[in-house]
Structures are given as structure tokens and as C-alpha cells.
Amino acid sequence: MAGGGTAAGRPEVRIDRSDVGRRVSARRLAEVVDDRPVFRDVIGVLTSWDDDGLTVAPRGGAPVTFPENVLVAGKTVPLFPARRAPLPATGPVELQRIAARGWPAVEQRRLGDWTLRASAGFTRRANSVQALGDPGLPLPQALETVRGWYAERGLPAWFEVTTPGSPDDLTAELDRLGAAYSPTLVRTAPLAALARAGQGRPGAPAAEAWRRVRLSRTAGPDWMSLYRRVTGDPAVEAAARQVLHGGPSVWFADVPGPGGAPLAIGRCVIDGDWACFGAVEVAPQARRAGLATALMAVLAARAAEEGATGGYLQVEAENSGAITLYDGLGFTTSHTYHYARLPQR
Template structure:
């Protein structure tokens, strides 16, 4: 596999769905609709069967688990070209953005006022997931694996950290509006790097929608660079009314 595919697999390891199956190298994932990454087929590598049959398996798996058929694949890949030829289309209706930049950067070091909770608190859940009573799917996706629950100044800011091989996967970085422009996001990133280095990570990976300019500006300032992009695809004829 090429470097972009390897990074995608590590990111998938850090963001586990509730249900997962495989079609060759492809990963079929479902988590009751919580996030695109946990409810799509990660189409990297060889599906081990004709392409149209693999897409049919994606659709069958999705319908069984009550989610729309969606394929996540690397921009510019042969798989993406084959999806277009099969008359799938970019899933532009995806609320969080269907086109995503994957960034790699250095681990931060040190930060005062940041701590890591032994388990997520109600305030951590509220800031990172928008609820103090997470669903089983939310709890599974956000707590499975070697995961850290970072908080700043009580819970003025919060972040999810996860180890995937040599990579630190950072997600759900959030700062409350009344506490922004005080450097808390940078402090959370720095503390996340120290947390990950103690666990063997050597580099950090982030996934950011390409239209999220403030987040991209923050990460570029911290030394991150775009490694590749991925995009979500869906069947053009899919009935989304059910």
C-alpha cells in the first residue's frame, strides 16, 4: 500500500466503529450514524473481487445496518476514478464536509494547565460530542482503543487523543467560545504530544474539512502539512428518504 493508504488505515484504527466487516482490504463500518468515518466503507487497497460486486457489498452492509451507502477514499486514487465511472457522486450533503485534508505534523511538547482524565467526564462529553449522555455508538467510537481525554482549565477546552501505531491521532479539539483566543487550543495540542510521546508515538495526524479555515490555520502554524485528502462518495440513485 502507498503512504496515503497506510495513514488512512492508522486513522481508522484510532476511530473504531461499532460494527466492522471486510471486503478484501476494504473496511465496512457502521456506528448508528455517528460520524462519516465510522459509517462508511474505507476503500483503500484491493477489495478482492470485481469492483461492481464490492460496491454491491457496501450497499448491502449499509442497508442492513440502517445507514446510507457511503465510500471514503483517497482523492485522485484509482478507486475514486472507478467510483466516478460507476456513477457514484461526491457526498456533498455530508454535514461535516465531504472533502477532508489529512495533515501530518510534529508532536507538541509540554503545556501548563492541561490534564488527562482517567475517563471522560460529563463536561468532556458535552464539549466534544454535544451531549452529557452519549449514545452507545458515541461512547464506543470515542472511547475504544488507547485513548486520552484532555481538558484545559476545568473544561474550558477538551480534546480526544488516540494512539495508532507510531501516530498520535487528534480529534474533537474544542474550546468554549468565551475562552477562545487565549492559546488553549495550542496548549491542548502541546499536551497531547507529550501524552503520546510517552506511549511511543513519533508524529501526529489530523483530519480537517478543507473549508475549516480557522482549524487549518492553527495547524499550519503548529508545523503541520497536508499529506493527502479523502472524499466521501455515495450512489447517485440512492433513495435517502428512508
């Protein structure tokens, strides 16, 4: 343990490398002025601790990195106390655009107001046209342009159709071409209540589990091993890593198991007032133990620490298990959009 302890009543280092991923308060010797030591404190997520030193990500500003030998005091601290605030006043169109920034495709092309997105087939969201506004072409011509662009990449043509937001006659034109539809719910919740969800009565599963949650800026091999959307295709895996790590402020969470492999994982992207939650997975043997709730609570607290007040997520309308979980966490449906797939020729 760096620095060891000090005399009774004096600050001491109560953190070590096993606390990476937790919220900590750390004091370091910054400089010596006129033979007097000057100390500086930082509170935030301990994102790394290795032979090069410690890095702490505070509430705002750049991460703080310093050598281990200047650490004079440290301890873990509670989650950020998210303030009560109403949901941001954001309509469906803007929320869809925010969601696109939080899941940025590997390749993008503008077609008028539309955005064509491709990512080697990794998820429909990153391989569909966000059809908001005017494509700048007559609709039949725009759809043929889209179909050709995706065909060049060996991908089907998917459209993200949002009402309101997409052209009024888009659905009729897609129907004429024989498109198949799949509904997705966009659900929102205030962050303050979500951050408190993992800190219920002592002894409750989620209340015990949130203390085990660790945060990171990157999705390492262990995290990826539990993410069920990754296939064995190297191109898809490379695209997945790029998409997962894209976004304004991305955090990954996991709950380590006894052997180190994660029992649960999750992802959050913070973009101004909003935080997007996704990639929540729990190992089969660890389900119904409050791990998903704990993950989302810790991610929500971090998002609140960065200034967000609302959370959102996207869930397939037929995923009843996930919807039940999100109902219990206070999420309600903001709007529904549809993925529409054109038949391939």
C-alpha cells in the same frame, strides 16, 4: 494532603487530589526488608486518586496503583521533553489504516480488502467504507453490496476514497451513480515542535494555559458535555462513547473552568510512531486564549513519552478556522481523501 510534610530538606508530599490529570513524580514505601524501608519511584500521569489509592500511568508498562498511606513524597513535574525526530516514513495508505485503528467503528465487515464500518451514524469516518485495495468483487457488484449493507442499518452509503490507495476506477463508478463528494485533509507534524508549542514565552496565553490541562483515560460527563458531535439520541451517544474510547492508547484532555466544567477538550490516540489528534473543542467564551494549543501540546508530550514521533489529524477542507490553527502549530498536508455518498434509493 497524604503523608503531610517532613523536616526541612527531606522529601515531602506536594501533590493532592486536585493534581489528578497532571504529570507527577511519586515515591512510595514498597516493602520493608530486614527492618529497612524500600522505596520505589514512578513518574507519569496521575490518573486517579480516591479512597482506594493513587494510580500513576508511567511512560511504559502498566499503571502503578498504591494506597495513599504509603505515599512518602510527590510533586508535579514538567512535561516530557520530546526529542527531535523526523516524521515517520509512512505513506497515505498506511496512514489511513492507522487512522482507522484510532477511530474504530462499532461494527465492521470485511469485503475483500475493504472495510465496511457502521456506528449508528456517529461521524462519517465511523460510518463509511474504507475503500483501500481490491474489494474481491467486480466494482458494480461491490458497490451494490455496500449500498445494501448500509441500507439494512438505516444509513447512507459513504465511501472513503483515497488516492493513491482506492481502485483506479472507483471514482468513475461513483460518478456514474451520482455520488456527492466532500474532501478531507490529512495533516501531519513532528511531535517535538508541537509539544513545545504550549511552553512559549512566559505570560503568553498558551504558556499559561498548558499548566491547567488535565489528562484522563476516559471521557467523563463533563468532557462529553462540550463535545459537539454528540446528539440526544441514546444509540448515537452509546456509539460515540465506544468509538471515542477505542484505539491502542487513548488519552483525553481538558482545561477546567472556574466552576469545574471544561473550557476546552481534546483527544489523542497513540499508535506506535504516530499520534492522532481530534475532538478539539473550545467553549465560545474561552476562544482565542491559547487553550487549543495548550491541549495539543500536553497531548503531544504524552504521546512522545509513549514513543511516538509524528502527529496527524483529519480536518474538513472547508474548515478554515481549524486549518489556520493547525498551520500555526506546524501541520502540513500529507494527502487528501474524499468521502463520497451514494444517493439513497
